[in-house]
Structures are given as structure tokens and as C-alpha cells.
Amino acid sequence: MENMGTECRDEPQTDFIYCCGAITEVLKFGSCQLNSGHKVLFLIIPGNPGVVGFYRTFMQTLHSMFGYRHPVWAVSHAGHCAPPDSMDMVEDASSATDRDVFGLNGQIEHKLAFLREHVPRDTNLVLVGHSIGCYIILDMMKRDPELKVLKAVLLFPTIERMAETPQGKVMTPVLCHMRYVAYLPLFLLSLLPEGFKSSLIKLVFGGIPSLDHTVVQPTVSLLSGDCAANAMYMGGQEMRKVLERDDVTIKKNLEKLIFYYGATDHWCPVQYYHEIKQDFPKGDFRLCENGFRHAFVLDAGRQVAKMVVEWIRGVLRT
Template identity: 65%
Template sequence: MIPALGRLPVNVIPSLLTNFLRSQALKRISSVGPELCRADPVDVMCSPGSGGPAEDASVEYVYCRGAITELLKYGPTDLHAAIKSPNPPKMLILVIPGNPGVVGFYKTYMWTLYQTFIRRYPVWAVSHAGHCMPPETYDMIEDASVTEKEDVFGLNGQIEHKLAFLRKHVPRDTNLLLIGHSIGCYIILEMMKRDPELKVVKAVMLFPTIERMACSPQGKVMTPVLCRLRYAFYLPIFLLSLLPERLKVSIVRLALRNLYAVNTSIIPATVSLINVDCAANGMYMGSQEMRLVVERDNATVRQHLSKLIFYYGATDHWCPVQYYHDIRKDFPEGDIRLCERGIRHAFVLDAGEEMANMTAEWIFDDLRTL
């Protein structure tokens, strides 16, 4: 099961079992919030309903391009209605996840961003098509003929899936601040390339896998697994999925027992990985990533360079430091940063709050000008 789900599970499951969380999640709103928003700390800490990421979150399931899709939302849940209100939001912050695209892993990151800016801007995340366990009243696929014909679960299909989501759920003139993680960064570049009319104010690329994935240290290990051996993992995942839900939760909690401070949002997100359909969809997408994410799209990067922020990990086996040096050499004027804090590729495990605080600092000037 562990290597079968692509980038995130390779980092998620072993990390959950063997590493301590570096900081207690959500002890308080980041000190950057009052500074950025020029608000008294009490205004941020005591805002109504600021009980935590689970309490404030809205979770929805919709069909997009014929496949089940999970939406995680902080703030207004219907932007078409919100723009008609007296104080419509000036910006949508949208998170495009890694693979698998389980939005529950991003709760702490998203909630911290939402609170840091005193709930002024909605913060949403959209899962990848078929990367979530649908409720009992939903099927994984709404129309099998559509999903098969359009290859919705493949890499290209996932890009078109995000564009279709925006067309249906976000008013066309909405300002967008896009945040990508891992393969989500590649998807964002493709979205900006395919729909140049998107009103993207800024795009933040966290641990970007936008080139030479199969040649990276982790890619060399995972390429044969994802491209040729992934079917061998379906049976053990299926057998684990047959366990009662309470038992699966207990197993996850047992695995997390030695962690210093468990972020409770990780538990259901981790349990959701024990699903053969989600695993198959994630591995299929991952197999295409190994074959298709080869050359960096320098033309698109150059065209939108002023809108892009890249953040590379210093110990990232999916996009090694050499990739950082290469893109810095090609785009010396770009906002391209190298992590100095030891944050892992799968930052959502133990550095969601820290990563959100840094993101808030980077994007503050862009939000202030709206």
C-alpha cells in the first residue's frame, strides 16, 4: 500500500509512522496575521466560529466531468451568490493538491491562511477527480462513457477537470490566487497556458514537480512501481478497505500514537487512502506523470514569471536542489526560493501552519492592492 499511491503516500504513511510532528498544530493564529492585516490580535483570535479547521470547514461532493470531486471550503461556499452581496470577496484562494489529491490533508494550511487574513478571502481546495471516497449516496463515476472517453483520471484529464470546475463554480471575473503543491504546480501552469483569460493575480508553487519527474531520486524508484507494478497493490489495499471504519480509524490512531502532537485532520484524510478506487486513480495518474512531466515549460513560466512564486525543498527527493539551481539560472529575475527550514515535500503532515504563515507573507502585497 505504501508505495502504491504516488508522491503523497510515499511521504505520508512512512512519515506518520516514524516521525514526530515538529510543532503543535493551531495553538494560536500566526503572529503574522495581525501584522499583515493591521488588526488587533483579539480581532483575529476571537472572530466568530474560529474554533479550528474542522469546525469552520465546509465539505461538498460534486460531479465534475463525470467524476466524484471533493471540495473543501473556508468562507463563502457559493461565489455566484456572494458576488451579489454588499461586500463581495475580492479574491478566491484556490489550492490544487498533490497526488493523491486528498483535500483533507490541507485543512490546517487552508484554515491558517483563512484566519490570518481575518476571513476576508474564501480559501477553497478541489480534489483530483476520483481521489476521494464518495458518500454512500454517490458513485465514483456519474457517467462511465464520459470519464473513459475523456480520460478524466489521467494527468491531462485532471487539468481539464480543474478548468471545468472553475467554469462551473467560480464567476469568470473572479480574481484568483492559485496555490499548487507538487503535481498541482504543473497543473496550474497548464491551466494558465490553456486559459490565458483566467484572472490569476499570483500563483504559489510549493515543492513543484514540473520537470524530470522520472529522473528524480524518488521518480527512479516509483516509475517501475507506478507504470508496471501498480496492479500488485490493489489486492492488499482492497483487503484493508474491508475492515470496519472504526477499526481503520483505530489502526491509524495506533500508528500515530508516538507522534508529539497529532493534527486530527490527518486521521480521516489518512483513512481515506485505504480505498482501492482512490488508490487505482492516484496510481494511474502517477504513472502518466512519470511519462509526461519531462521538460519544464519555460515558455509558460516566462510568460507568467511576475505572477509566480516557486518554493523548493532542500531535501526533496521529487524535485531535488539541482532543479532549483537550474530554474534559478534560467530565470534569475524570478521569485524562486529554497527552503531553509527543513520542511519536507509532504509539508501537510507537520508544517501546514508554518507553510501557511510563509505563504501569507509572500502574497500580502498582492492582496493589499485589490
């Protein structure tokens, strides 16, 4: 019976909602609705593409290693999920356009709106960001200083000079000037049968020996409809807008922040790690010693989650 209970607790719930008028997927381990009795919520802010299914193994590991005591949720980026048949990509097209909800600023406001609408104000938050999700978290803390953030864990943080990084130099022309060229092949891919798309994704990921196969289906969903186009639009804005590091916000929240940099991360060179560590000698900055890739969810979600648990266990001990 104990095993059956554990299996149930390891099965998440997926909700599709409108937030800021755009389709949003929320993946939830543990409590699916919060009240003021919930003391702590883990909230995952994804990278780009902001598909929550990529983080399933990472989230399940966090949830189980804390004894299933704290709900662990992930909120997708607006428009980075295929809506169910009963819903559209946006509730009101003109409103979504006016807000630029799929752009970088719109995505930040989208996360703050999600917290206002679905999380009681007195809930203590452990925010976990990945890649551009780290930039979003810092901006959330800047825009709403009253958020009750216990810790913010920033994994492979793209928080500065993205266009100047090795990967940024390659992707900036594609995302800023040539993304429309990709829309036709993306549309054609979306027309393929699901089984064929799944086989295609497995082929693309074939070079990853320890691939986490739970990422295959989320990748397939990304090839449906406008999801990939929305992700590319957001990516173009990242190249243009993620420029200088927000030292004011970092300094103000330094005791709450944990940064984890990759040793071979082409989106965030080791030089950035050394510079921020020098500028904030009292901060908690860590450099990967395990060879994890920037897209750690592909094959190291469980290992990274175990590290996060060790880093913050003391904060949650009451």
C-alpha cells in the same frame, strides 16, 4: 461571543459534486458560493493523492490570517475521494473513460471545468499548488491565459523530469508496471473497520513527532474503494508525462509565480532549484530553510501557510 464566531468561521464546508462526470470533493473555508462581488478566491490544487482533507490546517491558517476576508477552497482530484452513499465514483462510466478523467491531462481539464462551472470569470485567483498541483497550475495558465491569476504559489513543485528524481526512480516501476499488484491489498484494506484503519494509519505515522492529527481521517478515506487506485493511475502518468520544464509558460507568467523548493526533497532535487533560478534570474525562487518535508501537510501546514501569507500579503493589500 467573538470566540463562538471565530470557531464557526474556522469550520469548513465539504461539498461532493460531479465535475467532468467524476466524483469531486470541495473543501471550503469562507463563502460557499461565489458571485461577481467576490474579488479574490484562494484555490488549492493538491498533490497526489489529491485529498483535500490533508490541507485543512493549511487552509484554515490562510483564511484566518487574512482576517476571514477571502474564501479559501480546495478541489480534490477527480476520483481521489470516497463518494457519499448517495453518489457513485462516476456519473457515466463510458464518458469518464473516453475523457480519461483520472489521468493527468483529464485532471487538468477537470480543474478548468471546475473554475468555469463554480467560479465567476471576473474573480481574481490566488492559486496554490503542491507537488503535481504545481504542474497542473502551470498547464491551466497555459491553456486558459485569460484566467485572472493574481499569484500562483508553487510549493515543492514537481514540474519536470519526475522519473529522474531519486523518488521517481523508485516509484516509476511501481506506478507504471506493478500498480495492479497493489490493488488486491488495497481492496482488502478497504474492507477493514474504520477504527482499525485509523489505528493502522496512526501507527504508520507514529514516527512523526508533531503529526497534524487532522490528516488521519483523510488518509483513512483514501483506503476506501477506488481512491488509491485512481491516485496510482495518475501517478503512473506523471512519471511518463512530466518531462521537460515548461519554460514558455513560466516566462510568460514569471511575475505572477512564486516557487518554493525543499532542501531535501527527493521528488524535486535542489539541483532543479539552482537550474531554474539560473535560467530565470528575475524570478521569485525560494529554497526551504526550515527542513520541511515534501508532504508538508503532515506536520507543517500551519507554518507553510504563515509563509505564504507573508509572501503575498502585499498583492492583496488594496
